[in-house]
Amino acid sequence: MRVMKWSMIALAVSAGTSQFAMASAQDDSKGFIEDSTASILTRTLYFSRDYRNHDAKQSRYEETGLGFHGLFSSGYTQGTIGVGVDVIGLLGVKLDSGKGRAGTGLFPTGSDGRSQDDYSKGGAAVKFRISNTVLKVGDQYTTAPVFASDDSRLLPELPQGISITSSEIKDLKLEAGHFTSIVAQDKSFRDSIGSSEPGTKTGLRDANFVGGVYAWTPEITTSLYYSKVEDYWKKLYANVNWTHALSNDQSVAVDFNIYDTKSDGAGLVRSDKDSTTKLNNRAFSLQGAYSVGAHTFTLAAQKVTGDGQYAYGVDGGGTIFLANSIARSDFNAEGEKSYQARYDLNMATFGIPGLSFMTRYVKGTGANIAITSNGKEWERDIEAKYVIQSGPAKDLSLRVRQATYRSSDQVYSGSLDELRLIAQYPLNIL
Template sequence: MLQSKKLTLALLINAALVSTAFASEQSESKGFVEDANGSVLFRTGYLTRDYKGVEPGDDTSSFAQTAIVKLDSGFTKGVVGFGAGIIGDASFKLGKNGHTGNGMIPTHSKNNADGTKDAYDHWARGGAYVKARISNTTATYGTQVLDLPVLASNTARLVPEYFTGVLVQSNEIDNLNLVAGKFTENQYSSQINSDGNELDRAVVWGAKYTFNDDLNASYYGVDVKDKLDRHYVNANYSYALANESTLTHSFSGYHTEFEAGSLSNIETLTEDKQNSIWAISSTYSKDVHNVMLAYQQNTGSLGYDYGNNADGAQSIYLPNSYLSDFIGKDEKSLGLQYNYNFKNHGLAGLNWTSAFVYGWDIDVLGNEQEGQEREFFNQVKYTVQSGFAKDASLRVRHSYYRANDSYKSIYMNDTNEWRIWLDIPVKLF
């Protein structure tokens, strides 16, 4: 099956290369140095989880400072352009950080007498990449941060998750973006080893087509060796209403085939299993107001399981995803989200988001009681709009999560979580 996928990808990319419909990006290259850019993101991050009904030592709290660096060259001139870059981060903890375990800070492998592990005082990670471009097709090999629905870097911690491999992106046909890649190393945000997740092989592919300004659709797939085969589809349609308002309807979903012998979140699979999860949402937007109503549902022989995938639980591009992703077996969930922009109050750059999601009808393995969960989410973010601190931002996020006894025994205890990020970007050149 993998060979047929490779052949399909090759045919798609070949068709794109010979069907150029608009100007070449490579022909507009100014040069290796002339198009280069470099930046540093200084981030102070704090994350704490107050677990209810458990020992205080099980609570987690992390506080640290990092500098995330990216140096990216342009492409050399010519029919084929070449370039290179470096991406990485250097961090140090703030305070003792005696209750880590939330994916923020790496810890030493040796346990203390009380079973806890000491956090690293300071650490650095990252790598380099090379790239080549012909016409409107770019191939990148090396350390990368991915943003694909089936293989996504977790960027919700202090530093990003890294993948090592090759990714090809093609825009040869107008309005059509094609991607294909293979990755052999995966480093979580809290790992020092560049292949801390011990990834064997993950092959990805996908396409996104924009029909017009109002309609687009996409499909992506991933084959993770000896673990799973996952597919994702998405479609979005927007149209204008009266009084300068807009309504957007979205559909998205995953179908996953899990291989026997792989480890899921709650069990070792003794046979092949599968899951389908899908969601529909409608979003109403008018001036500073944005309201989204979303319904999400799971079917299959187990819940949606990102633990089997090759990433840090980020490949869940569905609307009911906050602290919980509402992914239990047979779970149904309904979510309501409201966003308000304070620009009409003279506070451009200040946004508030509030959401409530309720999940029910969860099939809990070995328990006759159906699982239920709910989350109340709030986030305030301010981004400086001008001046010497332009684009600096402060984000404060809080989740109030509760589940019944049946579901918390296999998923997550009742939790109050705070996340605070102060980001200061600096452009080097």
């Protein structure tokens, strides 16, 4: 699930269209070493989840971990076809856990019910560039709305496959991908999405997607994507994003997202809350935001129609660009309608740059689940974040995220209270 639901691709376009410039990026290449970058992101995460109406033996999950995310990205060799490599190294270290508190998704869990002391994963990709078109083969992160890797725990998911991204036409970005496996967030072996043991193949078989995003004006962008995940589903995704400045300190924004999903082949669905085997549904959301000075007010509505819930996960845990997919619930059950009210406060206006607050409330009704056709759920999130602006600890971010989720019908899960404390520090080596 995603914490911020403005389409990431639309935001990338609205932030600036320099990446879509017609000048050849390969012509500006300085060389394999000269354009290289290297960085390490450290993340310390405390995760606590306390169930309120949970029937299982374990009702509380609580762990703390330290993650290291290393990335080396070379430049491209000079010439008509540039060649380079990206190398990813990931390490997770357990700081605090226990047999009765394990299972947060931060670490792999052994047969004894305990979390591993540490785990690591990584990989590399070879990349080729002609003009403004890049072909990448190997391990790589993905952000397409129909195939997006998740980074909501200690270490991110890491897909393996082939991708191509082209920005030859001004304001137009095209991309396609073919992926055959994913290393899950809390695992260290390939094909681990939906698999508990190495060597099993119960998750992703073969996923292909194609799509793009176009900036019609500096204020309006649209995107369209199609994907097919073998024996799971076919998806069509569309997005319209509009932003408009009313004055120097006022603006409005509207974001619309829709998925059309149909089962493919065996029609597998990785979920325990879907009321059908075959999928044939539409999930859409519309949200609008008004910003004035330090304040942003957001309202959103979301609905799922047709057969089955909006399903995702085997195609990446981030593949849900819907407004009401928030910290705990996605509000994506069959037939569910949900509404959101959100408030953001940027304290830079009051002389404290780097400090921000957010709170939101989402309520869902009409969920068609196993025990009822009118399941209800609600979630309230509160977040505070501070990014240090200068000095030796510049860019260190400290975040507190608290979520309260309630559902007597267990639409998503049992009612719970969740707390995350996150400290991140990016270090640029090259």
